[in-house]
Amino acid sequence: MADPIRIGIIGGNVNGWAGRAHMPALAAGVPGVELVAVCTTRQESADEAAKKFGVPLAFSDLAKMLAHPDVDVAAVVVKLPTHHDLAMEVIAAGKHIYTEWPLGTTTAQAEEIAAAAAKKGLRTCVGLQARHSAEYRHLRHLIDDGYVGDVLSCSMSQVGGGGTSERPPGRLWQRDAAVAANPLSIAFGHAIDGLTSVMGPIESVAGVVSTQVKEWTEAGTGKRYPATAPDDILVSGRLRSGATVSVHVAAAGGVGTGYRLDVHGTDGTxxxxxxxxxxxxAPARVLGAQGGAKELAEIEVPQDDWVGASGLKGGPINIGKLWKSFAESIASGDDGFEPSFASAVEHHKLIDAVREASESGQTQEL
Known part of the structure; x- marks a missing residue:
């Protein structure tokens, strides 16, 4: 058996995304990987994470973690505004690298990060884990296997709740569109990646990107702040296959309606x-109907054996699958791994096209 790929987490606070998804997944025994180090800005929080997840090395000095010979891959799991500088530090140290999505605050930043990693010959992964969902993968298998015949159209809706809820003080920075940590880049970015992993690339887009909630209320104080972050994204377009596509991602003021992707073809749905x-x-299911069927019926979705054995629930599942796939690509020397930094740059450009389509009122070709 090959030696596991050894991971160091940057931003490994137990209360953050690393503590809710990455470290639980890696500590649960994802095949082919080993969590060996955690780094935060305070030694106390690094020690806390190391103790909770059984990590042998804890750092508050990133340079020391990056210099440690037991770390093969460093994962940047921090707030978006610091992605660029930390990623460039990891690359300069010559470590393979995982960075959360979005790769950078702007496409230019993403291009700089990707180019630097490529110049060093490093393996890269961006945190677009939706494509590893068992339901997405099975949907793609069914489509490739001819379940719906020729695909005519697809539509996706993802409307969460709490769009007008009070925001914790630590989240208020996201109200500024300029920092790019908003539903257009994050919720829409993840959702559209999942869709294209099933349906193939988007060829053209038209759309409306808007800020419907123009003030945020701070939890605890009731203080109100102006908001410019886009929170409602409506897109229509055409896939490279020729099928049409429509997408709506937003946050409702009350109860959200969740996620739904419909795929219609010549022979089924x-x-x-x-x-x-x-x-x-999130809990999901796949339904289908073929031929003369009058209603949709649930289709069983196969799950990875190791996921059931690990006992993982929720967010860590797809993160664990992404780590497993990335580790396998490093071990095998596979140059075709996705989602890499190169594919992240293309994803940034897709979001730029959606924004430009909204601002110009003109369809954008990709």
Missing amino acids: LVLEATGSPHTS
């Missing part, structure tokens, strides 16, 4: 329903 975004491993 497929539907993926989930209580939330599939990239978070």
Whole structure:
């Protein structure tokens, strides 16, 4: 058996995304990987994470973690505004690298990060884990196997709740569109990646990107702040296959309606329903109907054996699958791994095209 790929987490606070998804997944025994180090800005929080997840090395000095010979891959799991600088530090140290999505605050930043990693010959992965959802993968298998015949159209809706809820003080920075950590880049970015992993690339887009909730209320104080972050994204377009596509991603003021992807073809229909975004491993199911069927019926979705054995639930599941796939590509020397930094740059450009389509009122070709 090959030696496991050894991971160091940057931003390994137990209360953050690393503590809710990455470290639980890696500590649960994802095949082919080993969590060996965690780094935060305070030694106390690094020690806390190391103790909770059984990590042998804890750092508050990133340079020391990156210099450690037991770390093969460093994962940047921090707030978006610091992705660029930390990623460039990892690359300079010559470590293979995982960075959360979005790769950078802008496409230019993403291009710089990707180019630097490529110049060093490093393996890269961006945190677009929706494509590893068992439901997405099975949907793609069914379509490739001819379940719906020729695909005519697809439509996706993802509307969460709490769009007008009070925001914790630590989230208020996201109200500024300029920092790019908003539903257009994050919720839409993950959702559209999942869709294209099933349906193939998008060829052209038209759309409306808007800020419907123009003030955020701070939890605890009731203080109100102006918001410019886009929170409602409506897109229509055409896939490279020729099929049409429509997408709506937003946050409702009250109860959200979850996620739904409909695929219609010449011979049948497929539907993926989930209580939330599939990239978070929200409970989901696949339904279908063929030929003369009068109603949709649920289709059994195969699950990876190791997931059941690990006992993982929720967010860590697809993160664990992504780590497993990335580790396998490093071990095998596979140059075709996705989602890499190169594919992240293309994803940034897709979101730029959606924004430009909204601002110009003109369809954008990709």
